[in-house]
Amino acid sequence: xxxxxxxxYLRQSTVKQEISGLGVEAQREIIQNHxxxxxxxxxxxxxxxxxxxxxxxLIEALGECRKTGSTLIVAKLDRLSxxxxxxxxxxxxxxxxxxxxxxxxxxxxxxxxxSIAEYEAGLISQRTRQSLQAKKARGCRxxxxxxxxNNLERAIGxxxxxNKNKADNNPNNMRAIxxxxxxxxxxxxxxxxxVILNRQGFVTSKxxxxxxxxVKRLIVRAGLELPQKT
Numbered sequence: 001x002x003x004x005x006x007x008x009y010l011r012q013s014t015v016k017q018e019i020s021g022l023g024v025e026a027q028r029e030i031i032q033n034h035x036x037x038x039x040x041x042x043x044x045x046x047x048x049x050x051x052x053x054x055x056x057x058l059i060e061a062l063g064e065c066r067k068t069g070s071t072l073i074v075a076k077l078d079r080l081s082x083x084x085x086x087x088x089x090x091x092x093x094x095x096x097x098x099x100x101x102x103x104x105x106x107x108x109x110x111x112x113x114x115s116i117a118e119y120e121a122g123l124i125s126q127r128t129r130q131s132l133q134a135k136k137a138r139g140c141r142x143x144x145x146x147x148x149x150n151n152l153e154r155a156i157g158x159x160x161x162x163n164k165n166k167a168d169n170n171p172n173n174m175r176a177i178x179x180x181x182x183x184x185x186x187x188x189x190x191x192x193x194x195v196i197l198n199r200q201g202f203v204t205s206k207x208x209x210x211x212x213x214x215v216k217r218l219i220v221r222a223g224l225e226l227p228q229k230t
Contacts, residue, residue, distance in 0.1 A: 005070040006098075008040040009061045011079045012047050027075035034073070034100040041070060053086045062095050071096045102175055176202050177222045180215065189229035190215055 008031050012023035024045055031040065042064055046057040058080075065072050074080045077099045080087060090097065176197060183193045190212050197210045204214060212230070219226055 002069075005068060006035060006038065006040045006073045007061055007065050007068070007070045008043040009058060009072055009074050009080070010043065010045045011058075012045070013049055027079060030075040030100050031073055034098075034103065040073065041068065062093065065095045071098055073098045073100065075099075076101045173205055173218060176204075176210070176215075177218055177224075180219055180222070181224060184219070184224060184227060187227070189227055191230060193227075 008028070010024050010027045010031075028043075042061070044057045044061040044064075046055055048055060061072060064070065072095055074097065077087075080090065080097070080099070179197065179200070179202065180193055183196060188196070194210050194212050194215045197215065202210060204210060216226065
C-alpha cells in the first residue's frame with residue numbers, strides 16, 4: 001500500500017510577516033507536530049489576505065497534490081481562507097485537505113463552521129441595523145439626514161469587522177458548535193456530546209474542559225434544538 005504523502009500550504013497576510021518569518025515558522029511547526037515523523041514532500045508559501053481568492057501558490061499546491069496523489073495540509077482553517085464561498089469551493093474539489101487545528105472534521109463539519117461564521121455575521125449586521133433604527137425612532141441624532149444611510153452602513157461594517165476579529169482570535173466556540181451540530185444530527189445526548197468534545201480535545205473559550213451546562217449553553221446560543229436526553 002502506497003504511503004500517504006502531504007503537501008503543505010502556508011499563508012501569511014503581510015509583507016511584514018514575510019520578512020520576519022514568524023507567521024510561516026509558527027504554521028510550519030504546527031504542521032510538523034501534526035505529521036510527527038513524516039515531512040511534507042513540498043511546501044508552498046502565499047503572502048495574501050485571507051479574504052482574497054486570487055491564490056497562485058494555492059493553485060500550484062493543489063496541482064501538485066493532484067499530480068502526486070498527496071493530501072494538502074494546512075496549519076489552521078483560517079490560513080486557507082476567510083472567505084466562506086471560496087472555502088466551500090475548495091472543500092468540494094478533488095483534493096483531500098487536512099487542517100491541523102481540526103483534524104477530525106469531515107467536509108460536512110467544515111461546511112457547518114463556514115456557515116456559522118456567515119450566519120453570525122448576518123445576525124450582527126441585523127442587530128446593529130435594528131439598534132440604530134431604534135435610536136433614531138427615540139429621537140437620537142445619528143447625523144445629517146443625507147448621511148444617515150452612509151453612517152448606518154459604516155456602523156454595521158465596523159461592528160461586523162470587530163466581532164469577526166473576536167471570533168477569529170477565539171475560534172474554540174465556533175468549532176465546538178460545528179461539532180455539536182453534527183452530533184445532534186446523530187441523536188447524541190447532552191452527556192454523550194460533552195464526553196465526545198472533551199475526548200476530541202475541544203476546550204472552552206477559557207481553555208477548560210466542557211461541562212454539560214456549557215454544552216447546553218452553546219447549543220442554545222447557536223439556535224439549535226436541544227436533545228430530549230441529557
